[in-house]
Amino acid sequence: MSAIKSHDRKKFGISCDFGYFTEDNVIEVAHNALLKGEFLSAREAYEFVLEKYPDDFDALKGLILCDSEWKSIHPILHMSKVTIKEYTPSLTHALDNCRPEHKVYFTKIAELLRIKKEYKKEKSELKELEAQRASEQKILKSLLDRRKANRSKLSDVIRRIRAHKSSVGLSYLDISLAVFLLCTVVGTMILGRYVLIAAALVPLSAYVIYTVRKEIRDNLIETEIKPHADKISRLEEDYDSKIKEAQSVKEEYIRKAKSLIALDVEFSGSK
Structure with missing residues (x-):
C-alpha cells in the first residue's frame, strides 16, 4: 500500500x-x-x-x-x-x-461542458428570436389597429354624430338629413330637376372621394403590414427550428451524462 x-x-x-x-x-x-x-x-x-x-x-x-x-x-x-x-x-x-485508462472519464466531462456551452448558446439565440418576434408583433398590431380604424372611420363618425341628441330628442344627423331633404324638395319645386340632380351628386361625390381616399390609405397600410407579417412568419419558422436544435443538444447532454455516471460506477467498483 x-x-x-x-x-x-x-x-x-x-x-x-x-x-x-x-x-x-x-x-x-x-x-x-x-x-x-x-x-x-x-x-x-x-x-x-x-x-x-x-x-x-x-x-x-x-x-x-x-x-x-x-x-x-x-x-x-x-x-x-x-x-x-x-x-x-x-x-x-x-x-x-x-492515467491512459482514465482519460475517457475526464474527456467525457470536458465534452459535457462543451455541450452545455452549446446549449447555452442555443438558448441565447432563442431569447433573441423571441425578442425580435415580440417587437415585430407589436409593430404589426399597431398597423392592424390603424387599418381597422381606417376601414371603420365613416361608420364611427356617423355613430358619434347620431349619439349627440338635440333638445327635442332627435340626433343632429337626423335633423340635418331632414333639413337637407326639405331644401331639396323646395329647391326642386322652385328651380326644377337640376336642383335634384345637384342634390344627389353632392353627397355621392363626397362619398366617392372619401371611399377612394380610404382605399388609398388602406393599400398604404397593407404595404407596411406585409413585410412585418412575412418577417414574423420567418422568425416563427426559425424559432421552431431552434427549439428542435436546443432539444437535440439537451438530449445529447443527458445521454452522455448517463454514460459518464455508468463509467464512474465502473471505475469506483474496480478499486
Missing part, C-alpha cells in the same frame, strides 16, 4: 504529527470532508495526494468536485447545476496528468 510522508503541520482538520500514513487514508479524509461540504479541506487533502501521485484518479476527480462544490459526480446529470467551465484548471490538470 502506498505511503505518504507527513509534514509537521495541521491539515485536513487533523494533526499530521505521525510518521507515515497511507494514500487511502488521505483520500478517505478528503472524501469525508467532501460529503460534509467542507470543500476547502477536501481540496487540501486531494492536492496533498497529487503532490506524491499526480495521476491518482480519485484525487484528480476530487478537485473537479471541489470546484463544482458537489459531493459526487451525479449532479452533472442536471445541466443547470453545472457551474464549472470547459477550461477549468482542475479538469485541464486531470486531462494532462491522468
Whole structure:
C-alpha cells in the first residue's frame, strides 16, 4: 500500500504529527470532508495526494468536485447545476496528468461542458428570436389597429354624430338629413330637376372621394403590414427550428451524462 510522508503541520482538520500514513487514508479524509461540504479541506487533502501521485484518479476527480462544490459526480446529470467551465484548471490538470485508462472519464466531462456551452448558446439565440418576434408583433398590431380604424372611420363618425341628441330628442344627423331633404324638395319645386340632380351628386361625390381616399390609405397600410407579417412568419419558422436544435443538444447532454455516471460506477467498483 502506498505511503505518504507527513509534514509537521495541521491539515485536513487533523494533526499530521505521525510518521507515515497511507494514500487511502488521505483520500478517505478528503472524501469525508467532501460529503460534509467542507470543500476547502477536501481540496487540501486531494492536492496533498497529487503532490506524491499526480495521476491518482480519485484525487484528480476530487478537485473537479471541489470546484463544482458537489459531493459526487451525479449532479452533472442536471445541466443547470453545472457551474464549472470547459477550461477549468482542475479538469485541464486531470486531462494532462491522468492515467491512459482514465482519460475517457475526464474527456467525457470536458465534452459535457462543451455541450452545455452549446446549449447555452442555443438558448441565447432563442431569447433573441423571441425578442425580435415580440417587437415585430407589436409593430404589426399597431398597423392592424390603424387599418381597422381606417376601414371603420365613416361608420364611427356617423355613430358619434347620431349619439349627440338635440333638445327635442332627435340626433343632429337626423335633423340635418331632414333639413337637407326639405331644401331639396323646395329647391326642386322652385328651380326644377337640376336642383335634384345637384342634390344627389353632392353627397355621392363626397362619398366617392372619401371611399377612394380610404382605399388609398388602406393599400398604404397593407404595404407596411406585409413585410412585418412575412418577417414574423420567418422568425416563427426559425424559432421552431431552434427549439428542435436546443432539444437535440439537451438530449445529447443527458445521454452522455448517463454514460459518464455508468463509467464512474465502473471505475469506483474496480478499486
